[in-house]
Amino acid sequence: MSNDILQITDLNVAFSSDAGAVRAVDGVSLTVGQREVVAIVGESGSGKTVTAKTILGLLPETATSSGAVVVRSREGDRESDVISVSKNRLRQIRGDDVSMVFQEPSTALNPVFTVGWQIAEGLRAHNSKLKRSEARTRAIDILRRVGIPDPETRVDYFPHQFSGGQKQRVVIAMALVLDPGLIVADEPTTALDVTVQAEILDLLRRCRDEFDTSIVLITHNMGVVADLADRVVVMYQGEVVEENEARALFASPKHDYTKKLLGAVPRIGQSIEVADRRAPDREATPIVEATDLHIQYPGRLGRPGFMAVDGVSFRIAPGEVLGLVGESGSGKTTIGRAIAGLTRVTGGSLQVLGAEMNGVKERSFKKQRSRIGFVFQDPASSFNPLLSIEDCVAEPFRVHRRDMTDAQIEAKVAELLEAVQLPRAYAKRFPHELSGGQRQRASLARGLALDPELLIADEPTSALDVSVQERVLELFAELQGELGFAALFISHDLAVVDILSDRIAVMYHGRIVEDGTGAEVLGNPTDPYTQRLLASLPVPDPAEQEVRRTALAAIIAEERA
Amino acid sequence: MTTQTGTPRRSLLDRLPILRQLRQSYGIQRGMLIAGLAITIVFAIVAIFAPWLAPYGYAQLSDDNGGFGAQQPPSAAHLFGTTVGGFDVLSRVLWGAQTAALVVIVAVVLSIFIGVILGLLSGYFGGWIDRVLVVICDAIYAFPSLLLAIVISIAISGGRSNLIGGILTAAMSITVVFIPQYFRVIRAETVRIKAEAFVESAKVLGASNVRIMSLHVFRNATRTLPLIFTLNASEAILTLAGLGFLGFGIEPTAASEWGYDLNKALADVSSGIWWTSIGPGLGIVLAVLGMTLVGESLNDLNDPRLRGRRVVAADSGEMVETSVVPAVGTHDASEGDNDDASEGERQ
Incomplete structure (x- = not known):
């Protein structure tokens, strides 16, 4: 199909790491049509973000890629393979043909420049003859179109004067201003609260409907996928395991992994x-x-x-x-x-x-x-990286139970690790050798050590x-x-x-x-806030989500009235 | 999954600070590190074996054949010639390495302990103790370090002294300049680590401050110490040479010292006597260069973003088992290993 705005064929990406070569993407092929929202889902490490970054040629220097990533312009008059084009050409493609919306809006904007300046920067980079006043007019126009109230004044605001959701709107405005045919959105709502997430999803839907833009949506949230995506690509360990229309995929997942993924979503x-x-x-x-x-x-x-x-x-x-x-x-x-x-x-x-x-x-x-026991949010930092899991879990005993001998403590730790279903051998491992879920279970063991x-x-x-969340919750x-x-x-x-x-x-x-x-x-x-919170929560079912979306719109309209 | 691999336990050899970096290094970074290590090792060997390597003693003016004579050009008996005072230049240079090494060791050991302890206390407790210490350190930074060293050298020993006294004086004056450096680095790390969840977790458990500081904070804060250690060592040599050059060093009869010899060779240069200055000058340059090379390459290698790596082919490499849902189809209860080897894609 030559109408596709993006065509990825047999993409391979490998990284050089201290441990040698590591493959991140393994023979991925996918296409995105005009005005289509394609969601790439998968757990962390499945290669979905690497695939997305390849589309803009944003891979770090340690990566090597092969295959073809062909991006076509909106009019269909240009097409270029991102992997093989020159750096100059790549700069033109970015912004003109494809642009990106990042996960964390507060770090994607430069805090020392006004948002108007940052939007105009993109315009000037692609058209050096553009007048300052003209760039400003276009910045105001795009801010209005992404739903920033009072854009004539707000264009001179600095990023910190906007809320998180508004910042994400500005980031989306920056992506839209050159009118690209394709937007790559990498976890665009993960850093946002549920109620704000619903608004941003609405805006992205409008990007497709009003700006005729195709979207590649990277996310791990199945509710977001159900809300926005036309087609879904499921990635697992660097490969595409399933690809289908959104409704069909949610209604009857074929691959075992997709079934597991959908089953694990909390409802x-x-x-x-x-x-x-x-x-x-x-x-x-x-x-x-x-x-x-x-x-x-x-x-x-x-x-x-x-x-x-x-x-x-x-x-x-x-x-x-x-x-x-x-x-x-x-x-x-x-x-x-x-x-x-x-x-x-x-x-x-x-x-x-x-x-x-x-x-x-x-x-x-x-x-x-x-x-009192405490389980922390971030499994990456809740353990001292220099102590073995055994020493970490044993700490409560060493602090409070001075009477226990080393052998007693060791036996008790083994018992605790068994209770959180971690193999006994993990006691001697160091925190970085465990996955996030395993660390969180060890954290639970430490929290429960003193009963x-x-x-x-x-x-x-x-x-x-x-x-992983499902298993930790069950264990809890x-x-x-x-x-x-x-x-x-x-x-x-x-x-x-x-x-x-x-x-x-x-x-x-x-x-x-x-x-x-x-x-x-x-x-x-009964409380209006709870009602809105509940209605904003996307469910992993496109049909039901559509109903909920209308209900949410009604609640918001009622609040405004 | 019973074939859990994970990251294999690293052997002791791999975990030693410098050896680990040497194995990780690649390309020009590796060249720098090896060159630095080679120079530094030669320096250390010379320092240790100076009594056997040097043909004469550092204060020897004559042997069985009579006096050496002043300002003799290089010859078979005196490979680098003799100085204006009648000493053998080569012997002075070799013995000088020993003095330099001793001063470096004493200076760094003295400053590392005080600096680290103060940094830990200051960063962990904060409050007024932190503010006072930071102000004092800033004040010390504001002085030119050599001036400070001179003042302290005068205060301690009136300017000149014997071997032990001279080394201690030089070392202590350097110490005062270095304590703020260790203090700052450790304090900054402590402030960062104090906010990590594992420190809070220990607090929630009710662990004592001493336990938290020694077990959790200190051990995690020392990662950058080898780096400052090497950089400071080279600075210590420069300060010692500077002190000696200005006449605040060690008596020539007490020990050999490069800065002092350079000072005495000053007048020789204009009268065409080149051999008296080359030896001590080269000694200083090489010792400083070697340690700086080690320090700088350790700095680059410690940072994964600066560390050079071999380029890999696109279709090479194993797909790492990053999935937490183990091999689809073979349902199993245990999780797959989440390897950190895929760090590249999480950036």
Whole structure:
């Protein structure tokens, strides 16, 4: 088909690393037609980002590639093979024929130039005769078209004056300004909150409908794929394992891997049932009780501080799992850190295991520490890279149980690793030799080492691929049922929280706007924010997602009215 | 999957700082490192075996055949000739390597301990102790280092002294200049590591500050030390030579010192006597060059972005098992290994 805007044939990419050659992409062929949104999905390391970067010739120097990546201009009058063209020609292709939307909008924009200047830079790079005033007019025009309100003033704003979602709109404007036929969007919504994600997805859909642009969408989020993609390419270990129309793929996945991937996506109302789990004891003294809790971060000299948590009250009963959901900046992580004594409480009361955290002294809280476990978000940095997994997991014993001998500790660690389903041999390995999911399980083992009454899990699965996330969640549910600890489970993902929690609290701007059981909060939300949050969550089913999209549009229209 | 491979445990040989980089290096970086190492090793050998290598003692003025005579041109008896004071130049140069090496070792050992401890405390606790220490270090930076060294050398020993005293004086004056460097590097690393999740995790466990600092922070903060160590060693030689050249070094009868010899050779140059300055000058240049080459190439090799690598063919290399869903079709409970070898594509 000569109408295709992008044609990749038998692409191979290899990297030179310290360990020798490493192959990242292995014989990938795919095509993107005019006005088509093609999603490339796969877990991290599957080669999807490398494939996308090849389209713009953005591979690092350590990479070598073979095969053909033919990009055609929108009019179809030029076509060029990105892999073999000269550097000059490549510069023309970038921007004119294909452009890119990056994952992190805050780093994709240069903080010391106005957004208008940055948009005009692209224009001037491709047309040096362009007048300054003309470039400005075009920048204003494109900003308006991507939905930045009041673009005549905003064109002179610096990136930090925009919110995250607006920054992503500016990045998309920069990609659109030269009117390319193809946009490569690498995880364009991963760094954004769910409600903002929905808006950006809408904008990308408009790119196709109004600007007639084709889009290559790289993502690991099946909900995003269902929302936007016309066609889906599933990559696994550098190869394309399945390719189909979006609806057909979601309805009847053919390849085993695709089935697994779709099955692992968490859905609302899908809680994991654990046999003979002790019911939370709501009559007993609560493990954690917050009353009108305030936490303020100190501001700069002469400025008021930032109120991260603003009058929050909740309680966690023994054996109960409380899920805390909210967007970034809503104060959910701050609450978790305050319970663990990592952040100072500035007002109200926070009782943790009978100790008052407002004005607590480290020395008096040390006893309680052995009864609290903590699982951190980032599996990459939660272990000391120089200690073996065994030493890391053994640390709680070495700190709190001075009476235990080395042999006893070793036996206990082996037991713990078994409980989180890590092979015994992993005890002697170093953290970097484990995958993200394995490290997160070891982290869970460390958190549970002293058989705590309370476990705080701060986004424990958000850095993991869906298939790994599923297993970590299952493990968490099993261990919770078995050991009966109370838990505060913090996440931005409603579906994940719903799977594990007895009760859910939704946070927004430092306050709890709604709380109750999963069925209450997610089945019949009363707060407008919860309603919008729920409606914004894309589901991995194109047909259902279309219905939800209209529902969301209605909610937003109602809010505006 | 039972055939878990993972990254094999590295042998001790691979983990030693300089040897590991030597194996990783490639192309021109490797050439620089090897040249630097070769020069430095020769310097070390000369320093250790100076008593056997040198034909005469450093303060020897005569042998069985009578006095050496002053400013004698190179001959079979005196390969590099003799100095204005009547010493054998070659012997002075060889013995000078020993003095230089001793000063480097004492200076670096003294400054590394104090600098590292202060840096750890300052970075970990922050607050007023941090502010005071940083201001002091900045103040020391503001002085020309040689001037500072002169002042301290005068303060300690009145300017001149015997072997031990002279070496200690020179070393301590260098130490004062170096402590801020170690302090800064360790403090910066400590501040970074303090924010890592594993330090917070230890805090949540209730580990003591001493335990966190020694086990978690210190061991992770020392990665750049070999680098500053080599760069500082070369600077120490320059400072020592500078002190000697200006007359604040060690008495010629107490030890041989290149800077002092250069100073004494100053007048010879204009009267056509070239051999007295070449020896000590070359000694300084080569010792500094060798250590700087090692330091600079370690710096490049430590940074994966600067490290050169062999170019690979497009269709070469194994597909690394990066997947977490092990080999489709063969359903198995365990996860595949997530190898960091694919770091390239995560950039």
